[in-house]
Each structure stands twice: as C-alpha cells, then as structure tokens.
Amino acid sequence: MPVRLWDLAAAEDDRRFSPYCWRIKLALAHKGLEPETIPWRFTDKDAIAFSGQGLVPVIVDDGREVHDSWAIACHLEDQYPVNPLFGSAQARSLAYVFKFWTESTIHPPVLRAILNDLYAALHEKDKAYFRESREKRLGKTLEELGADPKKAVADLRTALLPVRQQLVQEPYLCGQHPGFADYILFGPFQWARAVSPQRLLEPDDPVYAWRERMLDLYGGLARKAKGYPVWA
Amino acid sequence: MPVRLWDLAAAEDDRRFSPYCWRIKLALAHKGLEPETIPWRFTDKDAIAFSGQGLVPVIVDDGREVHDSWAIACHLEDQYPVNPLFGSAQARSLAYVFKFWTESTIHPPVLRAILNDLYAALHEKDKAYFRESREKRLGKTLEELGADPKKAVADLRTALLPVRQQLVQEPYLCGQHPGFADYILFGPFQWARAVSPQRLLEPDDPVYAWRERMLDLYGGLARKAKGYPVWA
Numbered sequence: 293m294p295v296r297l298w299d300l301a302a303a304e305d306d307r308r309f310s311p312y313c314w315r316i317k318l319a320l321a322h323k324g325l326e327p328e329t330i331p332w333r334f335t336d337k338d339a340i341a342f343s344g345q346g347l348v349p350v351i352v353d354d355g356r357e358v359h360d361s362w363a364i365a366c367h368l369e370d371q372y373p374v375n376p377l378f379g380s381a382q383a384r385s386l387a388y389v390f391k392f393w394t395e396s397t398i399h400p401p402v403l404r405a406i407l408n409d410l411y412a413a414l415h416e417k418d419k420a421y422f423r424e425s426r427e428k429r430l431g432k433t434l435e436e437l438g439a440d441p442k443k444a445v446a447d448l449r450t451a452l453l454p455v456r457q458q459l460v461q462e463p464y465l466c467g468q469h470p471g472f473a474d475y476i477l478f479g480p481f482q483w484a485r486a487v488s489p490q491r492l493l494e495p496d497d498p499v500y501a502w503r504e505r506m507l508d509l510y511g512g513l514a515r516k517a518k519g520y521p522v523w524a
Numbered sequence: 525m526p527v528r529l530w531d532l533a534a535a536e537d538d539r540r541f542s543p544y545c546w547r548i549k550l551a552l553a554h555k556g557l558e559p560e561t562i563p564w565r566f567t568d569k570d571a572i573a574f575s576g577q578g579l580v581p582v583i584v585d586d587g588r589e590v591h592d593s594w595a596i597a598c599h600l601e602d603q604y605p606v607n608p609l610f611g612s613a614q615a616r617s618l619a620y621v622f623k624f625w626t627e628s629t630i631h632p633p634v635l636r637a638i639l640n641d642l643y644a645a646l647h648e649k650d651k652a653y654f655r656e657s658r659e660k661r662l663g664k665t666l667e668e669l670g671a672d673p674k675k676a677v678a679d680l681r682t683a684l685l686p687v688r689q690q691l692v693q694e695p696y697l698c699g700q701h702p703g704f705a706d707y708i709l710f711g712p713f714q715w716a717r718a719v720s721p722q723r724l725l726e727p728d729d730p731v732y733a734w735r736e737r738m739l740d741l742y743g744g745l746a747r748k749a750k751g752y753p754v755w756a
Contacts, residue, residue, distance in 0.1 A: 380612035
C-alpha cells in the first residue's frame with residue numbers, strides 16, 4: 293500500500309501549494325516512493341483529526357501516522373535509508389537550522405510577494421479561516437501584507453545571499469546531489485509557482501538555475517504540477 | 525614542526541579578537557593540533573605578503589601556505605581526517621551556507637554592539653586603517669555604526685532564532701558534538717568577548733548555554749583567552 297499524504301489544495305483539487313507539503317513530495321520521490329495524495333483544505337480539520345492536530349502534511353505509512361514536515365522527513369530517512377536525505381548526523385542538525393532560517397527569512401517575503409494571488413486562488417470555504425489565522429499570526433491585514441509585492445521580491449533576493457554563494461560553487465545546497473535542505477528551500481518557490489505569476493528571480497541569478505534543476509527532478513514532478521510556468 | 529597561524533591582535537599581543545581566526549584556532553584544537561600563533565595587526569601587510577594577499581587567518585602547515593578561513597578548514601579536514609569537522613559532503617556544503625548566513629546576519633549586529641570598545645582596543649597603528657576600511661565597506665562612520673549598541677544587541681538576539689531552535693534540542697549546532705559550523709558561530713561571540721564588556725545574551729537563552737559549552741572546549745581554550753569574562 294502506498295504512503296498516503298494529505299496535501300493542501302486551492303480551489304481546484306489539483307492546485308497544490310503548501311511549501312511544507314512540497315518538501316515532503318520531493319522527499320518521497322527522493323526515496324523512490326510514489327504516494328497517494330489526498331487533496332485537503334485548511335478547514336477540513338475532521339479529515340486529519342486522527343493525527344491529533346490540524347495541519348498538513350500528514351502521512352500514513354504502513355499504518356503509522358506521522359505529521360509535521362520535519363518529523364516526516366526523519367521518519368522517511370530512518371525507515372528508508374537508501375538515498376539519504378541527510379547523509380550524516382551533522383547534516384541533519386544543520387538542515388534543521390536551515391529549516392528555521394528558511395521559514396523565518398524566505399517564507400515571509402515570498403508570502404508578501406504572492407499574497408493577493410494566493411488569496412484569490414484559495415477555495416472559498418478556506419478564505420475566512422486563512423484571513424483570520426494569518427492576520428492574527430502576522431499582526432497585519434492581508435491587504436497591508438500584500439501591499440508591496442515589488443519590495444517583497446527585492447527583500448527576497450537580498451535574503452537569498454547565503455544560499456546564492458553556495459549555488460555558485462555546487463549545483464545543490466547539499467552539494468553534488470539534492471538533499472532535504474534543497475527541498476526545504478524549494479518549498480516556498482513552488483508555493484509561489486502554484487498560485488502566482490509573480491517573477492521572483494532574475495534568470496542570471498544562480499538561484500534561478502538551481503530552481504530549474506529542482507523543477508526537473510524526478511521526471512519533472514514539480515514542473516508538471518499545476519501552476520504558472522512563466523519563469524521559463 | 526607545529527602549524528603556524530598569523531592571528532589578529534589588539535594593542536596587547538595576547539588580546540586576539542578576529543572571529544575568523546577564532547574559527548581556525550578551535551578547528552585546530554578539534555584536530556588535536558597545537559599551533560604556534562604569531563600576533564599580527566591589520567597593517568602588518570608585509571608579514572603575510574608571502575600568502576599573496578593581506579588578511580588573516582594565514583597558516584603554514586608542513587611548508588604549505590593556506591589562507592582564508594574556509595580554505596583552511598577544508599585543508600585541515602582533508603589533511604587530518606580524524607575527528608571530522610564536517611562528517612559528510614552534505615554537511616560541508618550546509619556549513620558553507622551557514623558561514624555566509626553568520627557573516628551576513630550575525631557579524632553585523634555584533635560589530636555594532638561592540639564597535640566603540642573594539643576601536644578603543646585596537647593597536648594605535650591600526651586605527652586609521654580600521655576606520656577607513658570599515659567606513660568605506662559599510663558606508664557609515666564608525667560613530668554612526670556604533671551609536672546604538674542596545675538596538676544592535678536586540679537585533680542580534682532576534683537574528684539568532686534559527687540556531688536557538690536547534691540548540692533547544694541538541695547541545696551543538698552540529699548535533700551531539702561540535703563541528704565547524706559551531707566554530708563559525710562562536711567566532712563573533714569570542715570577537716566580542718575579547719574586546720568588550722557588552723552583554724550579548726541573557727542567561728536563560730539556549731544560545732548562552734551553548735556559548736558556555738564552547739568556552740569549555742579543549743581545556744577552556746577560549747575561556748582562558750584574554751577578554752571580558754563578565755558573562756559568567
């Protein structure tokens with residue numbers, strides 16, 4: 293029985309936009325696993341009540357429930373040691389630091405850059421939940437947060453400096469081969485691609501070339517997904 | 525013959541404050557090496573002209589010159605594989621990302637927090653060079669840069685979020701044992717400690733407990749160095 297993954301969807305069932313779920317879809321492909329994905333909306337709390345919490349990704353693997361993208365990555369690494377996502381204990385610890393860096397430094401400007409498009413793409417039943425939860429968490433209205441996408445894009449490009457330096461010298465953040473840190477950083481780019489025509493990177497940016505490589509992985513898994521392929 | 529290390533000194537020969545040299549002193553100790561350190565000032569360009577450039581750290585190991593702290597770490601890892609600084613190719617790549625993160629995110633607020641004390645501690649012959657090079661690089665006068673140490677400390681504590689999350693769950697950034705990423709982050713704290721009584725961290729901060737562990741490593745190598753041990 294394949295791994296089952298509850299995967300955040302927009303108004304359309306096949307527009308999947310969660311950066312946290314994208315990490316996991318790439319990690320599953322990295323391990324050679326083809327999950328059955330179940331479209332899920334923010335307000336479908338009952339559907340994942342069995343996990344004891346209300347957020348995706350949630351997986352069921354061989355009868356075992358795992359939630360939280362980091363816990364899922366560690367579960368996959370420990371259950372399927374072939375094709376390591378980390379490669380050493382030190383790499384796992386540094387990827388954990390990298391996760392918090394990405395979520396605190398890269399996710400916010402990407403969100404501000406795509407927020408108007410993201411809100412428009414949501415399922416109608418999710419819009420009130422999304423507005424209330426994000427406005428509470430971020431202390432601003434969605435209109436304030438999405439007021440200056442141009443500045444958000446500029447902030448994003450500045451924030452990418454540490455990864456850009458690495459991508460000048462190796463093809464992936466994790467070196468010659470992609471690893472979980474690559475999937476962590478790719479998440480917010482695929483989040484944007486799923487819902488917005490916003491151009492986040494210039495073609496001469498080493499991060500752009502890396503993103504192209506990421507879109508090509510696993511038979512074009514991310515490139516084929518519903519989104520705005522205006523970057524090509 | 526021991527490794528020789530040219531090591532930045534303040535007015536006093538034994539007040540060593542370079543965050544880049546501290547990385548290397550801890551990496552050498554990690555490898556069980558006891559270097560001969562040579563006090564050096566910013567304006568002693570002739571003394572390291574043999575390296576083809578003008579910055580420390582510079583080492584000579586078995587007749588071979590290596591400069592740039594990252595190149596030195598890689599040299600040590602490749603020449604002395606026992607006690608790995610990285611542990612895997614992926615960890616080395618992620619440590620390289622971490623290096624740029626630390627230098628772009630942690631070094632600037634530490635510098636602003638300690639700048640007045642740092643300038644006062646410099647050797648007289650270095651002061652004009654330091655002022656001119658830093659004002660040119662940073663686009664502000666030293667007085668402007670050092671005008672609000674309190675805000676700099678607040679900015680630093682905010683910027684430490686990604687590493688704080690890791691240090692809640694493991695004793696070191698690199699996991700159960702320190703690695704080069706720990707030495708990279710420790711550099712700016714030891715930079716501060718060498719020249720300034722400024723209190724950068726609160727004792728209940730997990731980063732504070734980590735810094736205590738770092739000060740204890742290798743027989744208290746960093747703790748015994750000349751500085752301001754007001755944090756205890």
